[in-house]
Each structure stands twice: as C-alpha cells, then as structure tokens.
Amino acid sequence: MTAQNHGEQIHEGEEGVNFYPFRFHDFVLDDFVPLFLRDLTITQFSLLSTDGSARRGRISTTHGLVETPVFMPVGTQGTVKGLTPQQLKSVGAEIILGNTYHLTLRPGDELVAELGGLHKFMAWDRPILTDSGGFQVFSLAKIRKVTDDSVAFRSHIDGSPLELTPESAVRIQQNLGSDIAMALDECPPADANESVMREAVRRTILWAERCRNAHTRTDQALFAIVQGGTDLNWRRTCAQALVAMDFPGYALGGFSVGESPEAMHAALPASADLLPSDKPRYLMGVGRPEDLLAGIAAGIDMFDCVMPTRNGRNASAFTNFGPIRLRNACHRRDSAPVESGCPCYTCVNFSRAYLHHLFQADEMLGPTLLSLHNIAFYLRLMADARLAIEERRFGAFRSNCLARWERQT
C-alpha cells in the first residue's frame, strides 16, 4: 500500500456509526434549518479493525472518505504552504486542516462564505477540518483577556482588537464550511498551575456545550476538545463531561505545548482511553513521526502538524532511514533521491544534489519540492501503519520504524 493508493476510497457502502444520531431536543430548537434535515449529517465513523489499542478506521464526510489513522497537512491560511491541491493529491492527501484564527483575520470568514466556502476558495474538493482558533489565540495573539463569555485578543497581523466566543468560533467555521469543525477550547501551556488548569478545563466544558448549541450546519460535524495537560485526573474530568454531551468526535488538545515527548507519550494511552471507541479521536498539533506512532499505539485516529512543511522549507527531510538536512555539504554531489524508493514527484525526478543547490541558491522550488516529499513521507507512514494494523503487526512495525530512524538521527 503506497501513499498514492486511493483504491481505499471506493468502499462507500461501509456500515458505520452516525456522527449525529437524531436527538429529541433537535425538534424544539428554533433556527433556519428545516426540521427534517437537522443533524441528518452523512458524516460517519467506521472502526474497521484493531491491533491492541491501535485502530484502523474510516471517516465518511460530506466531501468524501478519510482512512484512519490519518495525517492532515496543515493549510493555515487557506493553502498548504508552497503546494497546489494537485500536488497534495499526488501524494495521497485525503483531508487537510484550515485555521479558523488565521482565516477569520484574513481574508475573513464572511468573504470566504461569499466566495462559496473554503473548499471552493482554495480549490480543495476533499475533506477539510478547521480548528476552533482557541490554540492560536492562546499561542499567537498579542494581548488577551479570557472570561467565561469570550477570549479578547489583538490580531498578530495589525494589532486590532478582536474577540472570540464559542458562538462566533462556530459561526466562523460554518462560514468556512469545513467538514469537521472544532469546539472552542482554552489551551493552557504545559507549565500551567493547578488553578489555571482547573479554569481551562471548566471553561473548555462550558464552551463545548455552547458550541454544540450554536452549531446548525448538518453537512459539518462538530468535534469537542479535551484539555487537562498530562494530568489524567483533569483529562478524565474534561472527557467525562464532553462525552456526556455526545459529540460525533473528540480531540485531545493541550499536548505538544511544552511538555517533554516522554511525558506526552506516557499520558496518551490513558487519555485516549477516556474517549468513546466508536468515535474518531484526534490528537491536535502532533507531531514528529515517532509521536504519530505513539499516538496510533494509544488509539488515536487523526493527527495534524506543520512539521513536514515547515521542515521542508528549512531543507530538513524526513526519510525512512532517518532525517537528513539537504543544506549539508555532504549532499552537494549526492545523486541519490531524497529518499530511495519514495514514489513522490520529488524523489522520482530530482537528486539530493539538486535540492541542495536549490536551497543554496534560495530558490522557491526547494521548499516546494521538499514540502511535497515530507508530506508524502507522513502520508506513506500513515498508509503503512494502516496496513500494519489490518495485519495485526503494528507493534513490530512501530519498533522497526523507530530503530531505522534512530540509526541516523
């Protein structure tokens, strides 16, 4: 199975759990969605097989199927940096991520809606997940004031004062028209003290309920985000409250926010175990290839991270034999591809020497070609992991990967 294998996408008739089972209170809500359509979303999750805690699944969305475990390339500003949709498809990308915070600041979610939604705007006809903007507000924005009502902040672009509420986070994502939206959360840093964490968990639960009430698009699933850092008690408190609200999917937020990889890896299995097994589980903003394997082993289905594109822009390549830095002089005369055997456009056509030259000469094509390869690497890793789970050899697969990568790291 290669990253190019889209044959997986043809099984449309697969049985699954509806993300939005009909709920009685839907009939008494008052908005513009016709009653007979409310929550009749076609978004479904099928758990196809397991291997220990590792899960092989399939998400069906308005814009098509997603095979899990899945990696979602990050398209922060309505573009996966440097790559065309055509190039993303050529390496098998099935779903990408868009950032609510960035897109509402620029070009504006209402403009995107006016132009037909994010899919049409960026010419991506496969599924899109949008984050809620919470993480970005808490990590990028310059000044902020958090109350139960909202988070007030200043734009990192022009300093203008802005405010995000659970309701506006949902409204923005409904304007963007993503297939999967995320509830607004408060994401504390890894070193948050007990009272900060308590407030973040309390507010995350409160906001999830408000997001759920504000959410009306039936062609979009709304996932909730579990906070609580590496403390299992806080994770449990948060997860239990959110699971009781019956969301169609759950994310683990607040990982990879400053804690050690070991602390994250140790906390993942029990944190994932708090989530219902018949819903997709998404580990937000993670991570390195070894983190993805740890997440999969813990029972995570979805991942996103800027690493493949960011590292690609900085001349760092992921390969099956460990990472390499293309700027290094040792690649100057190196006629080998970035990764032998990789079927991506970059590896089929170009040498490390050519990539080295492009980065030395500051040519745009270097970042483009290496981002393409790195995403191909991530997607191939996921495809290989899916096959390993199906064949119940994920543990051995993971050990082999780690051993191979360590040799040259």
Added chain:
Amino acid sequence: MTAQNHGEQIHEGEEGVNFYPFRFHDFVLDDFVPLFLRDLTITQFSLLSTDGSARRGRISTTHGLVETPVFMPVGTQGTVKGLTPQQLKSVGAEIILGNTYHLTLRPGDELVAELGGLHKFMAWDRPILTDSGGFQVFSLAKIRKVTDDSVAFRSHIDGSPLELTPESAVRIQQNLGSDIAMALDECPPADANESVMREAVRRTILWAERCRNAHTRTDQALFAIVQGGTDLNWRRTCAQALVAMDFPGYALGGFSVGESPEAMHAALPASADLLPSDKPRYLMGVGRPEDLLAGIAAGIDMFDCVMPTRNGRNASAFTNFGPIRLRNACHRRDSAPVESGCPCYTCVNFSRAYLHHLFQADEMLGPTLLSLHNIAFYLRLMADARLAIEERRFGAFRSNCLARWERQT
C-alpha cells in the same frame, strides 16, 4: 490552438536545413569525437510559412521539436522560479533557458556534468538553450576587466575573482549539455559611445570565431550573437562577419539594455533582415508582450524574458484584456479567474480573490500560481501568433492584441 496543444510536436519527418552541414575541416580536427559523428547534429530549422516578415518555423533539437515563434521561460539557476517541470509542461513550455553565468558559479558546470547534465539535473527532458554568460557578466558582476583574451570579473555571490573566455564559455555550456549554446559576446549598454560600441562589435566577432573553434559537441548547436545596439551600421558590420562564419542560428543581443521600446522596435526589422532566412533568429532578453509581437513582425523566431515569472512573483498578471495587479483592493472579493477563458491550472481552479489573499498573506503559492498563469499567457500568445502567421493574418492579430491590452493598461 491553445498553449496546451502539443499535437504540433508529432511532425518529426519534416524537411529542414541542417544546422551543421558537414564541413571539410572537421576531418582534420583532433579530439575525442569520432570523425563520422562530428557535426552530424540532428538540430535543424524548417521555415514552414511566412506572413510579411513574420515567420512560422520549427526547430528540431536533440531533445525534441520547438515550434516558432517560441517563448522560452527563463530558468536562471537550473529552475524556472517557483515552477516544477511538470507545471511548465502543463502550459506547453517546449524549451527553457538556463544561465551559464549563474550555473557555473553555483552549483558549477562540472558538477552538473558529473550528475548527467542540466536536463537530468533539473528533470527537464525537453530542449534547453543556455546563454553564454556574457550579458550577465556585463550586467551583474561586480568588477571586470575586458581584454581580447577574456573578461575578468568578481562573483556577485561571494566576490571571488573569475574569468570567462570564449573557450571557457563553450566548455561550460558543453558541460551543461544544453541543446543550443550561445557564443560569448560583449554586450554594451544602450548609451555606449562609438568607441565602446566599436570595441564590443570587434570583440564579439573575434570571440564568436573562437567559440566556434572550441565547440565540439555534436548534439548541441552553437548560435552567434550580433551586437551593435540600435545603430544599423554596427549591426551590419557584426552580422556580416558572423554570417560569413556560417553559424546554425543567430541572436540579436544588446536590445532591451536601456534604449526606449520605440528605438528597439524601430531597429528590429532591419536588424533581423541582416540574418539568413534559413536559420533561427533569437531576440535575447525581450520582452513585454508587445515587444514579442514587434519582434515576430520583424522576423524573429525565439524570445526569452524573466517578465512572466518576475511579474508573477510581484502579483502582476498578464491577461488578454491587459495587465492587472492582484494586490489591488478591487480584487479582494473578485470571484473571476485571473483571466477568463485561460485554460491554465491557476485560472481553471482559483479566483482573483484567492490570489489576492495569497499575496496579502505572503504565501508562496501566490507567486507559483501567478508565474504559472503568466507563462501560460506568454506561451498562448506565441501559439496564437503561430496560427495567425499560418493563416496570413498576423498583422490584424497584432493590432487586435495591442488594442485589447491598451484598453486597461
């Protein structure tokens, strides 16, 4: 006929004039090329039809056919900035240009040769033309001393002292392995006085002869460059001497070096007329769409210019209805494609509003998508011009283009 039309490339059996007719003195030269192969190059030029001075032709090279008039996208450092070979082919690029000066400085022509030549290095399997480095030395290099023997200069990258001779210019281009190489010339600025121009013409002739004697690759054609600015007398002096040496193709250098467009347009017909009609004629470094049409009307067959890619990186688009600037606020909500009816990937998939957003957000994809469109525009203009010549309506075609472009310029 669209820029995507490669059907033109299938007429392999066309009759033509051999670039390198067998020459007696070839049999007494001493080098490693077997005698029976010497100058048996397959490079040919066929003049298919004319319309006034405008010419419709076809160049056959080692790496395939080139339909003329042709525009050659510029790949200065072994890459057409921001575009993959796949993207270039998607808009119908048949031949691209590589810069001898840049490539010998970095990564080095011997390294390129060691890696299999420029075609393999940059994964471009269609024809490549390399300039001689002369223009760049006279316009980019920091310090220089010109003698009849060589031009000494300092690298614009690290200031290291370097020297280019007619022989080394040929050796470099033979290492790069381009299909068409250019003789080293001295390119004076537009405001050069009489004595500077005299010296430049004298040296250009001297160097052309030395290049011709140094050139041994039989799968590569060597073109000579005519200098002389806008002074027809100097052009005639230079052209007559070079034509007597029987090169397989001729370029007009020293245009678009500071003179007014009107002065260039006025000088072009007589300058082109000095060149043999059975050889391709190349106007170097030109130009704007209106300059290309002026060149075609004057009987020019080949053009190159950085404008489509440079303007594309700066958010300026060429369109059939005149140029537009995508950064302008009027495009913020503009759902139209960059150019209605353009079949390029950019115009088929994306709106001006999206391009506007990409440039506002400083996203790499903006320059890539707009460079792609601008090259598509240039190549389509050439394809349309070829058809107009075939149908003997080039004059009307040119007038119509100029009227359309002026409306919004």
